[in-house]
Amino acid sequence: MPPSTTRRRRAEHLGPERRRPQILDAALEIAVNEGISSVTIASVAEKLDVTRPVIYTCFANRVDLIAELVRREEERLNQTVGAVLRRRAVNADAEVFVEGFRALLSTVVDHPNTWRLVYGAPDSAVAEYFGRGRAASVKRCTELLRPTLLKWGMPADEVAHKLGALVELWVSSSEGMVRTYLADSSWDPDELAEFMGTSVYRALRTTV
Incomplete structure (x- = not known):
């Protein structure tokens, strides 16, 4: 029996719960x-060297397959970014920002293809899903940065005026770090996180 036929017969014996992640x-x-x-x-099916009916036992059609893929990766990102943006000391120093950037980059190291999907897929459905994730990150960063700016001594009216722009600086720098790491393999993750975290801290601190 040809090897490919043997692999396909074995694949058909896997239940949907085991097959879906593959x-x-x-x-x-x-x-x-x-x-x-x-x-x-x-x-x-070709990628897995199975027949199309094997895929259809898990997903009704291509739309369902892509929707589930995006949902899984969105959930993965939400969990990891949520852990990165946990509450920290209000009077943040450079190390607080470096720690955050290091934690973010560790998720990129663990799941690089998830992040490549975020930045490499022009499909509108994908953009919509991950756009929601970015909006949640912006909201969380706003909650973290507002009391920090006040603690650093920025007047409340100035915080109200500048907060949105400074949060965008922070979030955009985080996205830029991820893109840099994915595109340039010469960067050591810790080195890049320290460089970016320190740079963002200095940029924010000098506004006060």
């Missing part, structure tokens, strides 16, 4: 390397 991992790899438009039932 299908989603294969779809993620295709989306990152070839674009979300290349994720089809056929392409995922």
Whole structure:
């Protein structure tokens, strides 16, 4: 019996609960390397060396498959970013920002393809899902930065005026760090996190 036939027969014996994560991992790899438009039932089946009916036992169609992929990666990012943006000391110093950037970058090291999907997929559905995640990050950073600026001595009326722009500086710098790490393998994660965290702290601190 040809090896490919043997692999397909074994694949059919896997239940949907065991098979679904494999299908989603294969779809993620295709989306990152070839674009979300290349994720089809056929392409995922070929990637896993199984027949299309194996994929259909887990997902009704391509739309369901992509929706579940995006939902899984969105949930993964929300959990990791939420952990990064946990409450910290109000009177933050440079190390507080370095620690945050280091924690964020550790999630990129652990799940690089999730982040590549965020920044590499022009599909409007993907952008909508992850746009919500960015909005949540902006809200959380706003909650963290407002009391810090006040503690540093910025007048309340000035905080009200400048807070949005400073939060955008912080969030955009975080996104830039992720893009830099994914694009430039010469960076050591700790070195990049320390550089970016210190730079953002200095930029924010000099506004007071």
